[in-house]
Amino acid sequence: MSINIMCHNLEETEQLAHHFANIIKDTGAFICLFGEVGAGKTAFTKFVCKYLNVKEKVTSPSFVILNEYKTGLLPIYHFDLYRLENEGINTIINELEEYSEGKILTLVEWAEFSQNAVPFDKIDLNIVYLDENTREFIFTANGTKSENIIKRLKDENISF
Ligand SMILES: Nc1ncnc2c1ncn2[C@@H]1O[C@H](COP(=O)(O)OP(=O)(O)OP(=O)(O)O)[C@@H](O)[C@H]1O
Ligand SMILES: [Mg+2]
Numbered sequence: 001m002s003i004n005i006m007c008h009n010l011e012e013t014e015q016l017a018h019h020f021a022n023i024i025k026d027t028g029a030f031i032c033l034f035g036e037v038g039a040g041k042t043a044f045t046k047f048v049c050k051y052l053n054v055k056e057k058v059t060s061p062s063f064v065i066l067n068e069y070k071t072g073l074l075p076i077y078h079f080d081l082y083r084l085e086n087e088g089i090n091t092i093i094n095e096l097e098e099y100s101e102g103k104i105l106t107l108v109e110w111a112e113f114s115q116n117a118v119p120f121d122k123i124d125l126n127i128v129y130l131d132e133n134t135r136e137f138i139f140t141a142n143g144t145k146s147e148n149i150i151k152r153l154k155d156e157n158i159s160f
Helices: 010-024 041-051 086-100 112-117 144-155
Strands: 002-007 029-034 066-069 076-080 105-109 122-129 135-142
Touching: 002 010, 002 144, 010 041, 010 135, 010 144, 029 041, 029 086, 029 144, 041 076, 041 105, 041 122, 076 086, 086 105, 122 144, 135 144
Parallel strands: 029 105, 029 122, 076 105
Antiparallel strands: 002 135, 066 076, 122 135
16 A cells, blocks of 8 residues: 655645654654655654654764654654665664564664565655655555554645
């Protein structure tokens, strides 16, 4: 099950993230973020954190691999696997499943290395760069929990 939503500027991406935050705030979610450098993986994450009332400054975890935010409506784990070597990826893959359970939000940038290796319930979010300000957001559910989230996103009839 999937849904495509076009955002024509950063403000629309913020509105989409606001809807998404409202939907997942009671359940949590595990999200793999795909898209080229500058697509908007971190931008989307920052807005979701904003609407989950995160008080800390949300920054890209490119260099630290993982940022944790504990001041929001639920615990948030933001990974960026871009700089990990094979050995580190294998270690993280084994640990990621723990981050898919319970009422927490996990967002993983550059998870392509581990796409086949994470069989648990998750949402794949592909962000397609179309031009300087336009992005297509494609959410695909894998698993019952994620399907319910995508269903709720569909019910909101978001279109810009
Ligand atoms: N509609 C839009 N949605 C998201 N970002 C947008 C949009 N329009 C412009 N941008 C800009 O695109 C950039 C996205 O950068 P961001 O750091 O989020 O990318 P990224 O996918 O995390 O890249 P990286 O792979 O380097 O981590 C930001 O500068 C943001 O302001
Ligand atoms: Mg990023």
